[in-house]
Amino acid sequence: MNELSKYLCLLLRHQPEKAELDMDSHDWVSVKQLIDGVNRHSSYKLNRELLEQIVAEDNKGRYRYDEKHEKIKCCQVHSVSWVEPELEYCEPPEFLYHGTTTKALEAIEESGAIKKMARHAVHMQADISKAWQSAERCHKIPVVLKIAASEMNKDGYRFGVTENEVWCTEEVPVKYICDSVYTK
Structure with a gap:
């Protein structure tokens, strides 16, 4: 189920065309179309019950349904x-x-900022344990950076927060990185 959840994230975050999804301008996709697309264009088998389970058990709260x-x-x-x-x-x-x-921290220090790269924004968490979840997602040495967000805001940087409490901004100059934590 974890692999299927990762595949759903790939479709809904990066590549809706892989399953021929008609995504609207705010990322909404028909549940029926998602289930049909996954079943038709991948080796996974998805049904409504399994999708409901994946959404309910997602520890990052990544997925949202509309009211119906x-x-x-x-x-x-x-x-x-x-x-x-x-x-x-x-x-x-x-x-x-x-x-x-x-490894990414080296690139951040070299460029002078945490950049959004191909994403819409730099993602941050108010809860350090959730930041650790992001840091540990790949097989490299994780690190969590503490960001002086209030100071950035006072200096004119805009912050937005998503429905699942991910904080977003365009970039984070290195001068706002207060500390790096390499172990939990």
Whole structure:
């Protein structure tokens, strides 16, 4: 089920065309079309019951249904160019945390900022344990960066938060990185 969940994220965050999904400008896709697309274009077998289970058990709260459970989306789309992220723009907490790897940290230091790259925004968490989940997702040395978000906001950087409490901004200059944590 974990592999199927990752595949759903791939479709809903990066490549809806792989399953011929008609995604709207806010990432919503018909549940029926998602199930049919997965079954037709992959080796996975998906039904409504299994999809409901994946959504309910997702520890990051990535998925959202509309009120009738006829449409589904991921709360933050990474790289689908025509999707406009639905963010609530507001003042962030004093500190936010960005999960990454030591290799990526080298690139961040070299470039002078955490960049959004092909994503719509840089993603951060108010909860350090959720940042660790992001940092540990690949087989590299994880690191969590503590970001002076309130200071950034005072300096004119805008912050938005998604429905599942992921904080987003365009970039984070290295001068706002307060600390790096390499172990839990």
